[in-house]
Amino acid sequence: xxxxxxxxxxxxxxxxxxxxxxxxxxxxxxxxxxxxxxxxxxxxxxxxxxxxxxxxxxxxxxxxxxxxxxxxxxxxxxxxxxxxxxxxxxxxxxxxxxxxxxxxxx
Amino acid sequence: xxxxxxxxxxxxxxxxxxxxxxxxxxxxxxxxxxxxxxxxxxxxxxxxxxxxxxxxxxxxxxxxxxxxxxxxxxxxxxxxxxxxxxxxxxxxxxxxxxxxxxxxxxxxxxxx
Numbered sequence: 001x002x003x004x005x006x007x008x009x010x011x012x013x014x015x016x017x018x019x020x021x022x023x024x025x026x027x028x029x030x031x032x033x034x035x036x037x038x039x040x041x042x043x044x045x046x047x048x049x050x051x052x053x054x055x056x057x058x059x060x061x062x063x064x065x066x067x068x069x070x071x072x073x074x075x076x077x078x079x080x081x082x083x084x085x086x087x088x089x090x091x092x093x094x095x096x097x098x099x100x101x102x103x104x105x106x
Numbered sequence: 107x108x109x110x111x112x113x114x115x116x117x118x119x120x121x122x123x124x125x126x127x128x129x130x131x132x133x134x135x136x137x138x139x140x141x142x143x144x145x146x147x148x149x150x151x152x153x154x155x156x157x158x159x160x161x162x163x164x165x166x167x168x169x170x171x172x173x174x175x176x177x178x179x180x181x182x183x184x185x186x187x188x189x190x191x192x193x194x195x196x197x198x199x200x201x202x203x204x205x206x207x208x209x210x211x212x213x214x215x216x217x218x
Contacts, residue, residue, distance in 0.1 A: 030204045042108065042196060042209035043149070087149065091204045094139055094162055098148035 004097035006088060011103045012078055020073045020100045022088035031091035032071045034062050037099065038084045046073070048091070078104050109133065112197050112210035120218055124185040127213045131178055131199030137161070138180040139200075139207060140172055144193040155180055156203060187217045 003025040012018040024032065031050035035043040049055055049064035049071060061074040073086055085099040109132035119125055131138050140152040151164035155174035166172075169187075174180045184191060194214050198207035 033206060040194075042211050043198075044108075045206045045208070048206055094151045094154050094164065096141075096149045096151070 004088060004090060004095065006086075006097040006100045008098070009101045009103070011105060012075075014078055014080060014104055014106050016078050017074065017076050018078060018102065020075070020086050020102065022071045022073070022097055024069050024071070024088070024090055024097075028092065029066065029090065032062075032064055033089045033091060034071075034073045035087045035089065035096075036084050037087060043087060046086075050091070075102075080104050080106070108208040108210065110197060110199050110208050110210035112195075112213050114213060115211065116214050116216075118216045118218060119187060121187055121189060123187050123217075124183065125187065125215065127182040127184070127195055127197075127215075129180045129182070129197030129199075129210060131180070131197075132208055135199035135201050135208070136178065137200045137203055137205075137207075138174055138178070139198040140166075140180070140182050141196040141198065142193050143196060143212075144190075147193075149196065152182070154203075161203065184215070189217050191215065192217045 005023045034046040037043040047062040054063045059076045064071045083104045085101050087096045087099045089096040111130040113128045136157045139154045141149045152166040154162040172182045194212045196212045198209045200207040
């Protein structure tokens with residue numbers, strides 16, 4: 001994705017915690033989205049951060065630092081069904097990062 | 107169900123042909139986006155419309171065109187198709203430009 005960087009792949013164990021990072025260099029920043037996409041399916045919305053700090057939503061949390069151009073998605077108590085691609089996207093730019101493929105192992 | 111409807115779900119066509127993909131956004135959403143996703147690739151932004159007007163253009167080929175109609179549904183036209191155009195094509199919609207987007211289930215295009 002244009003000016004959006006994420007790790008390509010990550011592996012974690014069921015029940016563990018994993019942090020997926022996203023850095024962006026986009027101008028005119030209006031906020032950052034996180035989406036989840038299972039293979040062959042449509043992306044689904046997870047979170048939106050426009051202000052600095054942590055937004056918690058159940059097992060998933062998202063953090064934003066505007067000054068550092070940095071965000072992360074934190075997944076707790078990992079389940080097998082969390083195996084998917086996680087995409088970050090800059091609001092107003094319509095472009096996504098290439099996604100991080102997370103594999104959760106038993 | 108996201109509320110975004112895409113038709114057809116699957117499409118198989120020959121090289122050189124032209125196809126039209128259709129998208130009905132969620133009720134009340136004014137913005138429509140089109141994305142292309144090739145096998146094991148990321149989402150490539152093609153084009154965005156807002157209330158009938160083109161708002162942003164991404165990596166859309168000249169062989170591709172789109173429009174948003176007065177009833178807000180959108181169509182993506184792909185012409186002179188090549189094998190490399192085989193992909194999942196997603197449509198998404200949002201209320202406004204910077205709002206979260208809801209994705210349709212996609213149209214899987216196979217060019218043979």
